[in-house]
Amino acid sequence: MKKIKYPDSEMMAMDLADILAAELNGILNTKERVTLVVPGGTTPGPVFDILSGVRLDWSRVNILLTDERWVPEDDPRSNTRLVREHLLVDRAAEATFIPLYAPIKTPEEALADLSKPIGPLLPIDVLVLGMGLDMHTASLFPGADNLEAAMADDAPILMPMRAKGAGGPRVTLTAPVLKGAMSTHVVYIGKAKNKALKKALKINDPLRAPISAFLKGATAHWTPHK
Numbered sequence: 213m214k215k216i217k218y219p220d221s222e223m224m225a226m227d228l229a230d231i232l233a234a235e236l237n238g239i240l241n242t243k244e245r246v247t248l249v250v251p252g253g254t255t256p257g258p259v260f261d262i263l264s265g266v267r268l269d270w271s272r273v274n275i276l277l278t279d280e281r282w283v284p285e286d287d288p289r290s291n292t293r294l295v296r297e298h299l300l301v302d303r304a305a306e307a308t309f310i311p312l313y314a315p316i317k318t319p320e321e322a323l324a325d326l327s328k329p330i331g332p333l334l335p336i337d338v339l340v341l342g343m344g345l346d347m348h349t350a351s352l353f354p355g356a357d358n359l360e361a362a363m364a365d366d367a368p369i370l371m372p373m374r375a376k377g378a379g380g381p382r383v384t385l386t387a388p389v390l391k392g393a394m395s396t397h398v399v400y401i402g403k404a405k406n407k408a409l410k411k412a413l414k415i416n417d418p419l420r421a422p423i424s425a426f427l428k429g430a431t432a433h434w435t436p437h438k
């Protein structure tokens with residue numbers, strides 16, 4: 213794993229957006245379409261704000277979330293809402309967004325329909341992961357009901373997930389899908405999360421520290437300051 217430390221979150225957002233744009237552009241020179249997978253949560257908004265304005269052929273870009281909270285799109289907790297407001301705007305409005313949410317009562321009922329369009333878009337070309345203080349990434353939480361199954365090599369593309377700190381049901385891309393990414397970036401803010409990442413590297417157990425499963429060959433981008 214390579215780690216890049218930035219002086220502040222503005223510098224981090226600018227640099228990471230530049231790196232992602234360069235990777236996407238490079239891949240678009242060799243392939244007809246590119247698949248970009250991004251996290252939700254509180255960290256990536258400023259990266260999306262810059263990335264959405266970069267010049268590239270967005271009409272050939274598929275965008276998916278790593279995971280979604282099972283809430284309507286207008287809910288402040290919705291990761292889809294974050295992507296729609298900060299990434300699928302400006303030049304990036306031409307990208308194709310593949311949702312991980314449907315207005316159906318439980319994720320289990322929607323899983324087959326949500327999974328169907330994802331298979332043909334794999335492997336992921338460019339993956340950006342977030343991370344929680346508890347070392348979760350996507351919605352792969354330590355102690356979650358389906359964690360072991362989602363970490364297995366034969367896991368389906370998408371799984372429902374319920375966990376103590378998750379604030380309700382969620383869906384998440386599973387380990388084999390995320391591990392298959394050609395390029396992986398992890399982004400986080402704060403010294404506490406940096407400690408958590410170091411701890412995850414030490415523990416190196418995907419069930420206790422899910423992020424540790426995706427760090428080999430990844431680049432971590434972090435700043436101690438907001």
Ligand SMILES: O=C1O[C@H](COP(=O)(O)O)[C@@H](O)[C@H](O)[C@H]1O
Nearest residue numbers: 251252253254255342343344350
């Ligand atoms: O719940 C989630 O948490 C992680 C980390 O989010 P952050 O707010 O601490 O940046 C995020 O990567 C994931 O997509 C999200 O659903």
